[in-house]
Every structure is written in C-alpha cells, then in structure tokens.
Amino acid sequence: AQTVTQSQPEMSVQEAETVTLSCTYDTSENNYYLFWYKQPPSRQMILVIRQEAYKQQNATENRFSVNFQKAAKSFSLKISDSQLGDTAMYFCAFMKLKTSYDKVIFGPGTSLSVIP
Amino acid sequence: GAVVSQHPSRVICKSGTSVKIECRSLDFQATTMFWYRQFPKKSLMLMATSNEGSKATYEQGVEKDKFLINHASLTLSTLTVTSAHPEDSSFYICSAAPFFGSSETQYFGPGTRLLVL
Numbered sequence: 300a301q302t303v304t305q306s307q308p309e310m311s312v313q314e315a316e317t318v319t320l321s322c323t324y325d326t327s328e329n330n331y332y333l334f335w336y337k338q339p340p341s342r343q344m345i346l347v348i349r350q351e352a353y354k355q356q357n358a359t360e361n362r363f364s365v366n367f368q369k370a371a372k373s374f375s376l377k378i379s380d381s382q383l384g385d386t387a388m389y390f391c392a393f394m395k396l397k398t399s400y401d402k403v404i405f406g407p408g409t410s411l412s413v414i415p
Numbered sequence: 416g417a418v419v420s421q422h423p424s425r426v427i428c429k430s431g432t433s434v435k436i437e438c439r440s441l442d443f444q445a446t447t448m449f450w451y452r453q454f455p456k457k458s459l460m461l462m463a464t465s466n467e468g469s470k471a472t473y474e475q476g477v478e479k480d481k482f483l484i485n486h487a488s489l490t491l492s493t494l495t496v497t498s499a500h501p502e503d504s505s506f507y508i509c510s511a512a513p514f515f516g517s518s519e520t521q522y523f524g525p526g527t528r529l530l531v532l
Contacts (some may be wrong), residue, residue, distance in 0.1 A: 342453075408457070
C-alpha cells in the first residue's frame, strides 16, 4: 500500500520569503503521479503542481517548484516570494499511473501561515 | 472550465434523518467521482469511488449501507447519509475525473458541511 508522510504539521514564513514544505512517500510502483494541493480557509481544494514520476525534470508553476527525488521518495514544495494568499493547508498526494483513473492518497497536511 | 459543484454547501439535520448531497460536473462528463470526508484540521479520507452506471467501491471501514452512493449519470453523483448521527457530522468533498482528458486530472467540489444535532 502507498503512504504519504508530511513531517511538518505547521510552518510559518515571512511575506516575500521562501519556504519549503517536505513530503515523503512509500510505494513499490515505478510509474505514478505526485501532487501538491492547497486548501485555503474556504476549503476549496486547489491543485498547485503535479509531477510525473517518469520525468526527471522538476515541475515548476510560477512561484511554486518541486524537488523530486525518486530514489529517496521525496517530493518537497518550494514557495518563493511568499504572499499572504499562500496561507493555507498544503497536502502532498500520490496516485498510481494507470490507463483509467485511480484514487489519490493524501498526506496529513502542513498548515502554512504567511506573516506580514 | 472544469467546474464541480456540490449541493447543499451546508446542512443541519436532526439525528435519525437522512441527508442527500449532490456532486455535479458542470462543464464536463465524469466517468469517475470520488467522495471524501474531512475532519477539522485533518486530511481528506477517501470514502468511496463512484463509477457511472456501476456500484460504488467503498474503502475499508466505510459502511456502504450508511453512506449510499449513486452515480446515475456522467454529470451527477449523490451521497446519502442514512439515519445520520452526530458522529457523521463532518465536511464532505467530492471530486470528478473527466471522461476525456489526461488520466491524472481530477477536479474538486467546494465541499458540504454536515452538522447532525
């Protein structure tokens, strides 16, 4: 079975600074997807970034980038130039790569507070 | 595009009554929908996977007779909490995977807050 671990229950960062959220996972699969989701106080889940395991290049989306280390089964999220709107719960998630849609397994989450 | 709605957004009911929550994909067809439960400050816990035209697949520990799921069309799945009790109070979220599109894409609804008195 796959598991996702986020070892930082809470983090804070000063506005405009950079913060890195950690995520490790355990799987015997070779092909899979990894995601970071954001859940602001509205509780709407928002996809921040995704990474295909077969791609060596780390995914980036504007101020968000990941450090994907497949051998170490590590998938950290870096947020640059933090903004107040980045305050939210962040969930790391895993999904097996299949021809049909499979379920997503979420980590326990990291609560990020951006301090003005 | 790719909007998923849930109705109602919040509901308060008396213990022993049943509550139905709807999940709709507004601008795409969804072969698969997922139902999650989320407790305060906790992660999303998958309850069941719903495929159009077939029975839902429930996760271990989830009572299928308690949480009835119907995926009657490619745009609508419903979750009915039967004989609700205070311990069923929670935040319920659905997500939908498009019939056409990349296999990793799923879109989340805004959630439904259920309070059972």
